[in-house]
Amino acid sequence: MNPTHNRKKDMTRDQIVKAAIQVFGGKSFLEANISEIAQKAEVAEGTIYQHFKNKEDLLFFIPRERTAAFCEGLELHLQGIQDASNKLAKFAWYYLYFFKENPEYARIAMLELRVNKNFQKTKGYRLFRGWSDTLLDIIKEGQEEGTIRADMDLHIIQELLLGVLEHYVTRWLLKDEKWDLLEFRGHAVDLVLNGIRARDVQGTQGEVARKEKPAEIMSARKKTFKNKQMV
Amino acid sequence: MNPTHNRKKDMTRDQIVKAAIQVFGGKSFLEANISEIAQKAEVAEGTIYQHFKNKEDLLFFIPRERTAAFCEGLELHLQGIQDASNKLAKFAWYYLYFFKENPEYARIAMLELRVNKNFQKTKGYRLFRGWSDTLLDIIKEGQEEGTIRADMDLHIIQELLLGVLEHYVTRWLLKDEKWDLLEFRGHAVDLVLNGIRARDVQGTQGEVARKEKPAEIMSARKKTFKNKQMV
DNA sequence: TCACAAAACTGAACAGTATTCATTTTTAAA
DNA sequence: TTTAAAAATGAATACTGTTCAGTTTTGTGA
Known part of the structure; x- marks a missing residue:
């Protein structure tokens, strides 16, 4: 044939x-x-x-199709938005919107794949997390614009965002989707964006958990991340 | 007998x-x-x-012992700390420290129990999440002190914190504990505390994802949370 | 110390389900 | 229409959680 x-x-x-x-x-x-x-x-x-090959292999194949759909929609929804902060807000909205519309896939992605050590090594995983480069680009853009604080490594910020979003989706699923997933979006996103927003720090209240100087932090972390492959 | x-x-x-x-x-x-x-x-x-009763029942029994140990240590480490921000920083440190010291339990808690729908209904789960009231108390204290923004429901802030912490532990586990779990603590905590910190907002850059007035937000959300049992 | 009944433990047998593989059916080119 | 490769089949197999009838241990009262 x-x-x-x-x-x-x-x-x-x-x-x-x-x-x-x-x-x-x-x-x-x-x-x-x-x-x-x-x-x-x-x-x-x-x-x-x-x-x-087996039951697990079948499970791991699932994200291939859906990831493509996710990325397409994301591209579309980000078009025409100017500054990085608004892009991030849109990103968060789209992320939650997508899983709200795909609850079956959400359960597979959040409750099974996300915490499966074997999945991390598959081709599907790279697709699954592939779009997160888009997120990195937005964050970098924001740092260059000056709207997102630049005294912190890109990846730390990325992990913060993804962590919060994944967490909200997971809580929603575990509670049988009792509320609208988009309901608390504004508040959660507000907190995160507030946290990563650049501002003229005068050391007024910024002494907690910050012992090194901003410049040192950034260069040091970038190296560390590359070596240890956190993402 | x-x-x-x-x-x-x-x-x-x-x-x-x-x-x-x-x-x-x-x-x-x-x-x-x-x-x-x-x-x-x-x-x-x-x-x-x-x-x-069965294999799952055995799995669900595990957190009982460890949760007690976690709470004891937490109480101890929080003693003597005055303001809420420092307590939160300490909380985050202790949380990560505990899972760093108990990697086997960390894998069970983060990769199995945390995403298991059946577990949510067990006695073990209430213990597992029982200590999170401590966290609520600290946040409330901070809001009353005026160091933590009060224009947002307690639970939103709590979920943000737990979400980020659980996410960092999970990433660490999935990457075979390649780095020190406490390594990025300062930065992650800094971002979160920065996000929830109270400040005199002049509307300078705070227009993203905030369409309602602070006062309305708080009262509305409190009701919603109670009705829908997000936590 | 012994008897004995209840509690605790045992491991072979059972049951349910993922996986295999020899066979049959379908496909599409010659 | 023929035919060989591809695809699909489902009964047989293997693996592992769970049960249960029987055995051992425990603690108490005579």
């Missing part, structure tokens, strides 16, 4: 992945079982193993 | 829990297996099921 004519196989694979999102999105990895996925996808259990 | 004389049973239970911490702390819930725990605890597999 000609390698370009592998439509059929792709189609059943898509069916399987679609079914997997439904099943994995509704119960934990452990509780979800292959037979149910096979049934939903209208294939035999054995068929799944022609497309995926 | 007299119900007060159940020492023997408690001892084997402790052995089992200790072994469970080791095994669950070294691999995922799925990869960990009962036979290994039984072997490490020097009991038969069947014995475990006399103490715990």
Whole structure:
């Protein structure tokens, strides 16, 4: 068979992945079982193993499709926004909006993939976190603009933002999506942006947990991050 | 047998829990297996099921012991510190310090329990999150002192702090504890404290994501939180 | 010290589910 | 239409959590 004519196989694979999102999105990895996925996808259990090495491999494949959709939407929503602060606010909004609209995927991403050590080593993970470069660019832009404090490494700020957003989505999921995920967005984002905003510090109240001078901090941290690969 | 004389049973239970911490702390819930725990605890597999309903029940029992240790240490380390900001800084330090010293428990708490929907309904969970009232008290104190911004609900600030801390511990674990967990503490805490610090806002740069007036925000949110039980 | 009943423990048997693989069916080019 | 490769099948297998009938240990009262 000609390698370009592998439509059929792709189609059943898509069916399987679609079914997997439904099943994995509704119960934990452990509780979800292959037979149910096979049934939903209208294939035999054995068929799944022609497309995926095992149950975990199938789980790890899921973000590929959704990440692409996430990135497309993000690009679109960021277009036309001028300064970095507004871009960050928009980013946070879109992030929460996306998971609100994709609750099944949210459960998979936040409650399974995000805390899975094996997933960190997969191709899917790089896509999953690939878009975070966009975030780094925005932060850098803000630092150059002078609207975001430059006395701190990019990655620290990035981790702060992602940490808070992931946390809010996770809490929302664990509480059975009882409230609107976007409800507290303004306040949470306000706190974070307030924290990273540049201002003329006069040492008025800024003595807590800051023993080194700004310049030293930045250069030192950049090196450390590169060596230790925090992100 | 007299119900007060159940020492023997408690001892084997402790052995089992200790072994469970080791095994669950070294691999995922799925990869960990009962036979290994039984072997490490020097009991038969069947014995475990006399103490715990099932594998998950055993996992959920683990935080009981460690939470007590966490709280004791926290109380001790907070003693003698005067203002709320320094208490929060100390809280963050102690939080990270504790998980740095208990990496096995950290893996269980952050990568398994924290994202487990079933765990949220257990007795262990209430202990696990019980100490967070301490955090609420400190934040309230800061708001009354005037050092922490009072135009925002307590719980929003609490979630921000916990979110960031949990996120940093999680990243550290997923990257195989490659760096010192306390290394970036100063910077992360600085960002958060900077964000929640009270200051005389003149509307200089504070227009992002803040469409309502401070007073309205607070009263509205307090109600919402109570109704929807975010925490 | 012994008897004995309750508590605690044991491990082989059981059950449920992920995975394998020999076989059948489908596909598409010749 | 033929045919060989690709794809799909599902019964058999293997692995692991859980059960339970039987054994051992414990503590008490005679």
